Amino acid sequence: xxxxxxxxxxxxxxxxxxxxxxxxxxxxxxxxxxxxxxxxxxxxxxxxxxxxxxxxxxxxxxxxxxxxxxxxxxxxxxxxxxxxxxxxxxxxxxxxxxxxxxxxxxxxxxxxxxxx
Amino acid sequence: xxxxxxxxxxxxxxxxxxxxxxxxxxxxxxxxxxxxxxxxxxxxxxxxxxxxxxxxxxxxxxxxxxxxxxxxxxxxxxxxxxxxxxxxxxxxxxxxxxxxxxxxxxxxxxxxxxx
Numbered sequence: 001x002x003x004x005x006x007x008x009x010x011x012x013x014x015x016x017x018x019x020x021x022x023x024x025x026x027x028x029x030x031x032x033x034x035x036x037x038x039x040x041x042x043x044x045x046x047x048x049x050x051x052x053x054x055x056x057x058x059x060x061x062x063x064x065x066x067x068x069x070x071x072x073x074x075x076x077x078x079x080x081x082x083x084x085x086x087x088x089x090x091x092x093x094x095x096x097x098x099x100x101x102x103x104x105x106x107x108x109x110x111x112x113x114x115x116x
Numbered sequence: 117x118x119x120x121x122x123x124x125x126x127x128x129x130x131x132x133x134x135x136x137x138x139x140x141x142x143x144x145x146x147x148x149x150x151x152x153x154x155x156x157x158x159x160x161x162x163x164x165x166x167x168x169x170x171x172x173x174x175x176x177x178x179x180x181x182x183x184x185x186x187x188x189x190x191x192x193x194x195x196x197x198x199x200x201x202x203x204x205x206x207x208x209x210x211x212x213x214x215x216x217x218x219x220x221x222x223x224x225x226x227x228x229x230x231x
Contacts, residue, residue, distance in 0.1 A: 033217065045207060045222035091159065102147055102211065103172060104220060106159040
């Protein structure tokens, strides 16, 4: 079974609108971390936001917030007030604490296009 | 503060040649990771080090791949001999256990083309 599932291959949004990028995960480990990365066309991987499985509140970083629904095993990224520079690939990733591994498992990613 | 530095940014080589990718992690970070990104397989971990010691190399595809970390500020990923199917973007990332979240910060990547 896939550990991280990103089912939206691509999304289009108008500039200044909010957009939600979906991510579901599969783990039996009670302790884990969830990450979102952005990969613009230039190719680098940019860390956006982190959510720990025991965090009581949803993570927020500027225009990015994470809609964490533990029971549903979903960790959707919300981008408020989209900007043209938000056009990129977005990857959800998970790190399971079991065994002390630092390994990140990534989803397939999804492409966001922000239109003017 | 400088981020993770990878070199070269682009590498074009012929099948059978040896390829060496280099990485300088963020100063003070004690974890270093090598990832490979392809259209077919996405982003996958090849190997990671903690305090210069390889911890998990289960993602290394085969014996043609080897990685070393001779000191805290330098790592190499070597492919010998290279094959066309090794064409991919190779990322290096580093992190620190002193940060609660232990976030992995990525380099710009090396785009490898094996002809």
